Amino acid sequence: MPSGWVLPRLSKVLGLEGDKKSIIKFEFNPKDGIDNPALSLTEDTDGKGVGEPRFYLLSKGSAETFGFCLHEELGCQGHVIRQVELGGLAQRRGLQDGDRLLQVNGHFVDHMDHRRVVQKIKASGNQVLLAVLDSNSYEAAKALGRDLSQMLPADIRPRLCHITRDKSGFGFSVSGPEGIKGTFQLSVRQDGPAEKAGVPPGSWLLEVNGASVRSYSHAQLARKLKQSGSKVTLLVASSAVEEFYRLRGLRITAALADTSWLPFKVRELHMVKGPAGYGFLLKEDDCSSGATGQFLWDVDAGLPAEQAGMKEGDRLLAVNGESIEGLDHQQTVLRIRAHDDQVTLLVIDPAGDEFYQSIGLSPLLFFEDSDPPSGSCTPSLPSPSGSPGLCHIEVGPKGPGSWLVAASSSIGFTQSPCQEEQRRLHQAF
Template sequence: KDGIDNPALSLAEDTDGEAAGEPRFYLLSKGSAETFGFCLHEELGGRGHVVGQVELGGLAQRRGLRDGDRLLQVNGRFVDHLDHQRVVQRIKASGNQVLLAVLDGDSYAAAKALGRDLAQLLPADVRPRLCHVRRDKNGFGFSVSGPEGTKGTFQLSVRHGGPADRAGVPTGSWLLELNGASVRSCSRAQLARKLKQSGSKVTLLVASGAVEEFYRLRGLQVPAAAADASWLPYKARELRMVKGPGGYGFLLKEDDCGAGAIGQFLWEVDAGLAAERAGMREGDRVLAVNGESIEGLDHQQTVLRIRAHEDRVTLLVIDPASDEFYRSVRLGDPRAAGRARLWGGSQPQTRVGRSLQGSRLAVELHEPRNSPPRCSFPAGAVPSAVPRGR
């Protein structure tokens, strides 16, 4: 009756099944033209990350998120202790799918008043695992079993010491994706063909029995966005640089980075200067500056981030091969992605290397001639609220 008389109630899908006072888990999956349908606020006094402005009939409201919920986890990682901007960046970097764990406001306040460790309210690890397996002369080192005649249900037996074991595939785990594509609709014969077509290497998204059960009991699909990628051979690198008399010694250039996105790339690394000594390689893409994602920043804003500390900077970068790998398994943006194109023709670039005045960083903006006026953006890298999922 309430659902009939109150349209707002009829829109909410009861998918969480959690008791009052316990964390609730929601997997939000949107299309590229859709939004998550909520904002994230920060209250004064350290009262957590607050869900607000939940759109009536929007994705978040349909899944069950409520105004006043406190966000505890993003993609299986505890975030209550993080500063607000980093939490916003984690949600944005998740792309079109994100797994959230929340606690209602009253329960959150009560737990804080009692001094409870909120991380203890959550399961230890709800993340699936991404593993990259290279075939040896005996194969990939795993076999597949499952109910006869049932599609998409595949359990892996792993040979001890074999390629799959060395790549981190747990024996008894469930196969969810193969090379970035779901296997939910695959038969045993179709899966065998896909494995054969993979050649000498294959990337698997797998979940242990406990992780698979966690999602199944809540009616949730296991999200690739929440995967533990620590077993992958492809990783981002951290470059720590202290500027010398010749500056840092590299060129920062904005360019396409695939799928219509824009990124900031490193080129013309000067021999013997700080960038080369830190291990910078031409073609690396910048993911973060001084521990903060550059997701959403344009070229000029990224330069200002690099210049924020006059004599030192730390860049998180990824090489082209690793970048391409993450895109191939639908994790094409491991930390950040450029969004705004400021010029329609050739891209802006900045020389980061020559000293102009003492220890100040030299910045020479090279812009195309006869380019249209530069767009004006508000100060600050990331807004204080999740901008409706964009």
């Protein structure tokens, strides 16, 4: 069965806290979408106290939050799920306080810098797939020296493939059961455009140019492909990937995709300021989507910007590992100037920018380059989303029981409930 076929979701409601025989009750909530709690609540062990990872697909409205905070705490390994909002989306799905985050949209993140993990969740937009391990299992696995990445499926991501037709076409054909909409399997011609673009033979077709094919008839799909002209973007899933999501009642979307086959890449530019500066102009302008963006122009020959690989017309996505989405021009300038002598920018060229805007996804979601160096990052500006900001904390003037909290318009001190959390990185979602 293709991943477009879904079963009703069952939401988990736990009994009273502290009851050794906590009652687990399942209720249907159509607003929540779909899930299979019998699978997501798996607690099988290998005899050494290590349970299995759990997978949750969180889908929220644009005005909602996911309902949890992600912490990095002293004396506590991993990226820790905290402050799970009572009745919020995360709790309804089954996330629990103390869970350790292992994957974001199929990317293993346990080894990543905290800021990079926060960026991946933010870039995911209104939907994110998380893989977590309960606190006791995580600590037991670490004590046993287990490779946590080996506890997860090797490849659970669908593929985004951008195909340019040749004289004989796109290089694939479509088949499906007669009279049933939305069920299409692909046969791929050897050495044809589709195979070269990364389409696996026998894969299921899920989207064409950002539009789901769940409701398409065979004739409608044929028209859609014909209207694509010389290029088409497909979201496809191998049979193994399709089965993984189907068995868990999870719907596959482009935000979960492996984009390594795409020709459009986010580039990381690290620059050290020279005597004449970095050698580029930052200009605010309209994006093709109608939103406002920050663009890089007037790249001076021989200066650090050109040497780092900056191109005329690149759009700026992030500064020093932090997305600039929602920031105006002056705020972006201040971010670039935050460190006097060097800066790291994430950028994308015009063709890549147009592609990602056409499918409605942030290019930052798919940035998989090497992790940025960790270090102090004291926030001087509010977070673009207005949620608590991310910062590297040193012991504050109130002594060893305090930490900084970067709010939407101010930075203040809050007393820590325990001395083990003297310094803490945290980000609300």
